[in-house]
Amino acid sequence: MQIEATCETARSAEAPQVLALPPDAILEDIANEIAGVERIDIHFPSFKDGRGFSLAARLRERGFEGELRAVGNLIPDQARLLKRAGFDRVAPDQSGQAERWNAALTAFSGDYQPAEDKTEPAFARRARKTRAALADALNADYADRPAREVLAAALDRFKGRIAVLSSFGAESAAGLAMIAEIAPDTPVFFLDTERHFAQTLDYRDALVKRLGLTNVKILRADRDEAAAEDADGQLWRRDSDACCALRKVRPLARALAGYDALITGRKRYHGGVRETLEPFEFDGVRIKVNPLAGWSREDVQAVFEKLDLPAHPMVEQGYVSIGCWPCTAPASPANVRDGRWRGQDKTECGIHQPLAAGGQGGPLL
Amino acid sequence: MYRYDEIDDTLVRERVEEFRGQVAARIKGDLTEDQFKPLRLMNGVYLQLHAYMLRVAIPYGVLSSDQLRMLAHVARTYDRGYGHFTTRQNIQYNWPRLVDIPEILDQLASVEMHAIQTSGNCIRNTTTDPFAGAAADEVSDPRPWCELIRQWSTLHPEFTYLPRKFKIAVTGAKADRAAIGVHDIGLRLVAGENGDIGFEVHAGGGQGRTPRVAVKLRDFVGQRDLLAYLTAILRVYNLAGRRDNMYKARIKILVESMGADAFTEAVEDEFARLKNGPLTIPVEEIERVAAHFLPPAADPRPVAKSADPAFLRWKAHNVKPHKVDGLRSVVVSLKPTGKTPGDASAGQMDALADLADRYGLSEIRVTKEQNLVLPHVAAADLADLHAVLAGLELATPNAGLASDIVSCPGLDYCNLANARSIPLAQAISKRLAETGLDEPAGELTIKISGCINACGHHHVANIGLLGVDKKGEEVYQLTVGGVADGQSAVGKILGPGFTADSAVEAVLTVVRVFTERRTGAETFIETLGRIGADPFKEAVYAD
């Protein structure tokens, strides 16, 4: 956060791109004025009047990304609170205390609450350590255990905060059948990118019915975001990363809030970064459970046969990993993900990477 | 009890250094008194009538024996050999020097204590049932939640300059011993539909000059959403609470002026945006904190029968049931006849710390009635414990009785006071002993405040005294019918005010009329409800 000397506060607040807000501003009433503004100056009539802190935090939460400036009767001892509430600059009435302002910014090395400076609050720091240790401990216990035991343990331990992400693709039925048997009410997320093959959607519905899954949740891109970013529906052609972000990463991040564990269908034999997969994996935010990590293609096949599971209708046409139609082509069974984003470096869609806060994508089951 | 990890320890020590710098800046003149005032208040430092006063936080009233020893050390080294336990489950020192305070805070930090936010217009120490974790009627232990609230509210970037002070109380038991109805936010732990524990949320209660009973905002808030919900309430209050008039700045006034429905709606709206966001408490953190508050082990030793009448009387009043077999909770009365309610000498604190180590799993609680509690004592040890307590003047058998008087510091210390409180408490206590009314009256609450700020909680006393200033004279108003715990109620003024002496006799008369008119095991409130205020009024104003 930058501290301005008082003499500089002459920077005009009347410039069209700057909005000056009194402490009693009601954001709901001025939403139109805020749109497009580059900087908002929030006035503090007295340093004891803390409304500006909540105003700033609210503006940030509602997505204001411009500059926030605290103006008025403020004291150096408030530097850190201002920064944490979301301010970028402060223009205090009283000048000549730069040293105290700067010292106050670094008076504390950690915080208890999440705030707009996006530092990690104490509870998250602690939970992250605990979660990482838990993944290690679970791996020690379950490294060589059968898939079903891994899955049952995960569903039990993370009851109420575990979900599955499924593409209802070529291999999905094997893992889903196991989940349906243990806990059919487990939330199963399906990312409807609106670019799926019709066969996938039909197959999804048939499989859900056949297995008796009772908690399937269809996730779609936010309407407004889609209209803004992909008006012509051709974003995938121009920028597949942006398209995946719009249609997969962000909807999933929203849906996953409140979930601490995610079941995946990734297997070591898929190759690439998946070759070292363990049954439990902490990605910095969530525990990923990979019960099928050690399965081979033949293991999957055996389950399909044993349970007489229906195959995805496109498998016999040579598709082994099935995603959106613009980005999927047939591939050889030896290298299943070759058929995805053919002709690009891309091999993963981004939902596997941990997101800094709140959202985390998971791979497909 | 909770133990600091490195994060907690670092923060408290950094806070000491910050305050050391602020005191230096004040002395150097970089900070004006007006600027320094809120900063020192948020570190527990008041300017009183005669000197600075330091209020040290005892988070939710829980102390270890080592912490109590440190409090004794501070009393001995920096004060006049005693400390005063407050109705907010804190301790106050009335005579420290400002220059010593950073050093005192540094020493407190070495035993995981601080004075953060014990005053000022910020979120104060969360209070709870002094029998938490021990009470036989507990639904769920409130202490982990108090600790989570403590951490969330400490140095909060948004809620450090609120319109006014803000107090949260949590109860985990069926019987509300935390007075959640008269707090800015009152939380009750309840079991939800599927058996999960969550919170029933009340807001807008308070004492002071406009006492109000809180309204219920919600029947159930899930555990992980607690901080998001509290943030929503605080944010609505911080933005909309009045700042033009300090007497109208508490949340109770906002709730009343907006109306309970509109206020609730505003909170729900804010909560809807915050829910499932970064304020969601990780399950791991809930488990980590809860693991510090495991129930003690049962004690199977047989209990010898005692025929000692002093012990039996003490046991009847000061020993409470415990949820674990073979254990009891013991109230250590700080209300010996004719003494200052809530005062404890350094010697008493040290001795009690030793007793806690010997008989009470090294734990002590502070109650809002200004007593101390040894929460986990073996039934088999009660007689031995009683004998030692008696020798320390800490075995007065009056927990919950009329002579267990609550009193604010009043005009003897407080610069806001209209009238003295402590001398009245002392006089009433003496008269109750002389007249022998204490025992027959049974459970009865008497509370005294030296001004309308109501630190002595007089509004919620069965019999309350309030000091007012009438043309330079100390005058006392007498109220009857208040209730703090459970179905909170505010007492009603009985009639014209009294001088100090006649106020003492008026209280005695009310107690006497009650003992004469009660039938069976009626409580004061039940008798009052049955016969009305007139018989009391007539007797009090007879002469």
Ligand code: SF4
């Ligand atoms: S896989 Fe292709 S179509 Fe599907 S979301 Fe990604 S870029 Fe868009």
Ligand code: SF4
């Ligand atoms: S009630 Fe009044 S006199 Fe008593 S301590 Fe509070 S402010 Fe002081």
